[in-house]
Amino acid sequence: MNEEKDTIELMENGHSIYLPHLSIDCVIFGYHEQQLKVLLLKWKNRNRWSLPGGFIKNEENLRTAASRILKERTGLDDIFLQQFHTFGEPTRSERSPEDVEHLSSITNTPLDMEHWLLKRTVSICYYAVTEFSKVDPQPDFLSEQCEWQEIDRLPELIFDHRDMIEEALKTLRLHIYHQPIGYNLLSEKFTLPEIHDLYETILGKALDRRNFAKKLLSLGLIKKLNERKSIGAHRSPYLYKFDKRKYEKALKSGIVLVI
Amino acid sequence: MNEEKDTIELMENGHSIYLPHLSIDCVIFGYHEQQLKVLLLKWKNRNRWSLPGGFIKNEENLRTAASRILKERTGLDDIFLQQFHTFGEPTRSERSPEDVEHLSSITNTPLDMEHWLLKRTVSICYYAVTEFSKVDPQPDFLSEQCEWQEIDRLPELIFDHRDMIEEALKTLRLHIYHQPIGYNLLSEKFTLPEIHDLYETILGKALDRRNFAKKLLSLGLIKKLNERKSIGAHRSPYLYKFDKRKYEKALKSGIVLVI
Structure with missing residues (x-):
């Protein structure tokens, strides 16, 4: 050129x-x-x-x-x-x-x-x-x-x-509360610390780990898989994925998260 | 002109x-x-x-x-x-x-x-x-x-x-979930049916009356006054007002309502 x-x-x-x-x-x-x-x-x-x-x-x-x-x-x-x-x-x-x-x-x-x-x-x-x-x-x-x-x-x-x-x-x-922004930024299967870090980083503030996970799970937006990620000998956290159907339904019906 | x-x-x-x-x-x-x-x-x-x-x-x-x-x-x-x-x-x-x-x-x-x-x-x-x-x-x-x-x-x-x-x-x-839109559309003091109607009308869908009121109250976004509105002989519902301080704090900290 x-x-x-x-x-x-x-x-x-x-x-x-x-x-x-x-x-x-x-x-x-x-x-x-x-x-x-x-x-x-x-x-x-x-x-x-x-x-x-x-x-x-x-x-x-x-x-x-x-x-x-x-x-x-x-x-x-x-x-x-x-x-x-x-x-x-x-x-x-x-x-x-x-x-x-x-x-x-x-x-x-x-x-x-x-x-x-x-x-x-x-x-x-x-x-x-x-x-x-x-x-x-x-x-x-x-x-x-x-x-x-x-x-x-x-x-x-x-x-x-x-x-x-x-x-x-x-x-x-x-x-980030209304659109499935996480879809593009996480692997299809991710650990709780991974999605927690994503939200903390984008929101620029600390989010209580336990409450955050509890909310996502109780709303049914993510689901736990019967599968673990192998990080090291003694660390193998469970993997999760988005429940696309529920996520979209929740998005349509109004607000999703109170964090 | x-x-x-x-x-x-x-x-x-x-x-x-x-x-x-x-x-x-x-x-x-x-x-x-x-x-x-x-x-x-x-x-x-x-x-x-x-x-x-x-x-x-x-x-x-x-x-x-x-x-x-x-x-x-x-x-x-x-x-x-x-x-x-x-x-x-x-x-x-x-x-x-x-x-x-x-x-x-x-x-x-x-x-x-x-x-x-x-x-x-x-x-x-x-x-x-x-x-x-x-x-x-x-x-x-x-x-x-x-x-x-x-x-x-x-x-x-x-x-x-x-x-x-x-x-x-x-x-x-x-x-409507993130900004105090209700401030301009309701009187300073309003009844629960009034704020419920406002949200239903703007969102274009039915919202369960009891849950809606419970959520607004439990989040502290509105507060009950020791005062009633006189509608008729046998109807005098309590009046409420926005808790501006809490409302603004909630808005800043993220999302307010799950309706």
């Missing part, structure tokens, strides 16, 4: 390909063994971190655009994205003089202040959660790094991308 | 006042004594119903725009609006030949197909719930009626406005 050509094409012809004033940003959470991370890109030749984002084609459906943008910018495919909020502060996407200079340097032409990339942009945000040990993100032609960063040690981010992450986290914490 | 002048101004100069390709629509639910309604507008001289909606000014914040639009189109003020979803199917706002003709007739000029009102529009949606007996909605210069319609007997609506109402209702039903 001719990277310089791609960048120049985006800057010079983007206004005729994409809807003006609109963008999409993706907050991709990654979970693995008690760690919650978020996927960030680092701009090429600049110490600037951002969420993977991009623009909506003139005739493109929003969800299709979100998936395409995520794939183009990070290589991640088949990720179930959910819209959670649209950010539209009038000054949210104002670019600093350094950023304008940086953009100008790409095409070797000072950027006109009427350039489409400098207009007010309203950004429609999507989020997803994945098991980060199972995917291999790759930076696109605009970025030099694409990596998982710990949620409580984020670098400085452009625009309002930190607010987006916070809002996505709130949504995830609400949805 | 010169209504014709306002309409012509909107059609002829809207493109320089508002962000292109973007709109805001408001789903306003009204609750009163076991009825859940939604606020709709009927276009002037046309049998077309829609949600109150409008456009975002070039420098305007989204939330401010939503409140302004609701006020301009229905007269409703001081309503707490929450964003819930952005709708952006490429063809969602396509206008029928009859609608284009209707719009053309307003300015007495055939509408150019490049006219800003005919472009693809992505709509950011907000919702709110209010006590409908306490507000007096008024149609704006574009509409001949502005009224509460029963949620399960809606007239045909333009564009994807019916989807918007359904999505808003889903959000409301999720939020």
Whole structure:
């Protein structure tokens, strides 16, 4: 891929390909063994971190655009994205003089202040959660790094991308009670400590082990298998799995957990 | 107000006042004594119903725009609006030949197909719930009626406005467990049947009276007052009120109700 050509094409012809004033940003959470991370890109030749984002084609459906943008910018495919909020502060996407200079340097032409990339942009945000040990993100032609960063040690981010992450986290914490988020993040069979750790990590708070397990079991959302996981000579905890039918029924009928 | 002048101004100069390709629509639910309604507008001289909606000014914040639009189109003020979803199917706002003709007739000029009102529009949606007996909605210069319609007997609506109402209702039903929605819809002191009816109506399903009351009380979310409501000679049910402190603590700590 001719990277310089791609960048120049985006800057010079983007206004005729994409809807003006609109963008999409993706907050991709990654979970693995008690760690919650978020996927960030680092701009090429600049110490600037951002969420993977991009623009909506003139005739493109929003969800299709979100998936395409995520794939183009990070290589991640088949990720179930959910819209959670649209950010539209009038000054949210104002670019600093350094950023304008940086953009100008790409095409070797000072950027006109009427350039489409400098207009007010309203950004429609999507989020997803994945098991980060199972995917291999790759930076696109605009970025030099694409990596998982710990949620409580984020670098400085452009625009309002930190607010987006916070809002996505709130949504995830609400949805974890209403949607079978665990399905994607645990193996089909898991131990009680594994599901307990998942909920503690996502909710960012300690949950009493005994009560947590008791609640999940008494609601019938998980069931104990007649099978153990072999961890070591003296440790072989029972395995559990989600009771999909009950889980979905509970989700439909209202709320599931009081934790 | 010169209504014709306002309409012509909107059609002829809207493109320089508002962000292109973007709109805001408001789903306003009204609750009163076991009825859940939604606020709709009927276009002037046309049998077309829609949600109150409008456009975002070039420098305007989204939330401010939503409140302004609701006020301009229905007269409703001081309503707490929450964003819930952005709708952006490429063809969602396509206008029928009859609608284009209707719009053309307003300015007495055939509408150019490049006219800003005919472009693809992505709509950011907000919702709110209010006590409908306490507000007096008024149609704006574009509409001949502005009224509460029963949620399960809606007239045909333009564009994807019916989807918007359904999505808003889903959000409301999720939020009723997480946000103190009852505060605005019940008097400060209420009877158990009153709060039970509210939840049943919003959730659209029957809830066992005894269990419902027991749960609210055992979680400490409402408290019984040493005071009764006088309904008739032989009926004087106890009054209750929300325990705001406990309610907010419960909301923060996670989920509140299993109903």
